[in-house]
Amino acid sequence: MEIGISTFLEATPDPVTGAAISHAERLRNAVEEIVLADQVGLDVYGIGEHHRPDYAGSAPAVVLAAAAAMTKRIRLTSAVTVLSSDDPVRVYQAFATLDGISNGRAEIMAGRGSFIESFPLFGYSLDDYDELFEEKLELLLQIRASEKVTWRGKHRPPIQHLGVYPRSVQNPLPVWIASGGNPESVVRAGQLGLPIALAIIGGMPERFAPLVELYKEAAARAGHNPDTLPIATHSHGFVADTTEQAAELFFPPTQAQMNVIGRERGWPPYTRETFDAARSLRGALYVGDPEYVAEKIVLLRKNLGVTRFFLHVNVGTMPHREVLRAIELLGTKVAPLVRQELARIEAKE
Template sequence: MKKMSFGLMTFLETGLSSEGFMIDHETRINHALEEVKLADELGLDYYGIGEHHRSDYAATSPEIILAAAAAITKQIHLGSAVTVLSSDDPVRVYEAFATLDLISNGRAEIIAGRGSFTESFELFGYDLRNYDQLYSEKLDLLLKIRDHENVTWNGKLRAPFKNKTIYPRAKSSLKISIAVGGSYESVLRAANLGLPIVFAIIGGNPLNFKPLVDLYKKTYLEKGFKEEDMEIGVAVHGLISSDPDILEKYYPSHHAQFSKIASERGWPSYSKESYMANMKRGPFYVGNKEEVTKRLLSLIQGLNINRLLFHTPGSYMPHEMTMESIRTYGQEVVSKLKKSVRK
């Protein structure tokens, strides 16, 4: 497997009005540029922005924000987390990220997913009944565009084209990873295509993902891909703070965000007891640097992964707390994790 890498991701959370500290999209976007600049200075490997089309996130166009980030950073890789490929056009996706790749001198990446949030489907005129087929077809087209300058393609849900050239071309083969939740189908798709995978974990004990990780490894190797090229990532929410009351301070924001999602999807209400349980045993890594380092090491070793994307803050928190979390993650937590992983 490839060497361990450490990154950050965000949905550009703006908070909910009931929390009392909702910020506007302009402010949140500019805060994100400060975050990625700091992440670059700290030597982190990746900064990803997840596409959403709703008021509580400010990231409808990650590529534009990432292009701005490319101008103020030097080495960090920049990409999506995720691109909702099912409701986008693969030609436009490739063109946008290839442009970003040129602006950033080869630092662009795509993490493609089907989309946990579905607002973009109605917004861009797609039928949710075609949820799976849209993704399969568009991923096929995106990979063909990535791998071939001249493309002929035919599908059922998008107009075909013949002998079309797609420009600009990325500096090298644009890295495309597959984001998955808990779907066996998605895991098998990534492994069968030999693509890097990122597991987004937002519920339950993260170590319960071990069978899916093992399924990916087994299928990937059976398809004849090289073990040294294998990349398995995990994305988890977290916030690192020296404040001893951080769990109490994080709760209102986290509760408001996840209660809204639960209400939209018909999930059970999100209690404070559930919150505390998730903070101690589940997929949320909130606490001081010692606690978070210990738990993240357990995650890395338990799942045997080689990429970690730390989604901070996950739910909106004041900018200075987010910057403290990034600084501590980059300066102290990552260095300790690297040393422990090498042992």
């Protein structure tokens, strides 16, 4: 069971003072977070790509590369790369470069993007939303499989027997499919035999069990062994020394940012009642002391069979020292408790 951190490199205004951290400071903080995550034994750190003022993560591979030479074992991934609006050649080159710097610890998590700012920025139409992803994923997988590429599609100039360099240390370079719960995305990942990462940020995680089964069934029908395919989930949360402290620290920035996104998407206001319900044992928020967060992760494993869990620590901007403390607790307290309990369960079985 791998446990790690995901972030969008939030640079949102402080809900009390209104002051916003600069993008430059948030980027430097991220490098410090990755180094600490490596030191405390976490398995993976992921950065999501966004192109808007409240997030600093428009170039995840660059930030991850800055930390790669300062870390030893932690895996470094996008979470996600908006493949639909990017060039698969450049995506592969960036992450193959990261793979070289980190000596084989890079991964790509490819998604269609739940935020759409990158489409007009790079000249793509939302009318082609699904078609762009399918075509570009096809090209990315062809590039990772072969040094020389011949390819033709609709949304990018053709490639005629050209090499793509550098090549990754890992062969093949890991590519995950990220999904917010779309059945078509889950089936696609299964058919291709690619690992799946499910974003679970609302409702009850156990309700994603049918999607996991759909993924495994699609993989089996396509001739892949579903038992060997990694399954990850990504959920918001925060760890502190006490559950009360975690809730009080995490609620204000979470409410502020969720209401910003909610106004864009027509969601109802995010209230303390919503927050408290979500951090209950069966809810999608992993907020609490180490023992409580570990208990929720173990329950997630039982219900979905996940092999990797991402804790998205700061939904809105939080004090850097508190984020570092959460990462420390996740690595030194939560992860050992989860692994100890899973080992105990497996021994009984």
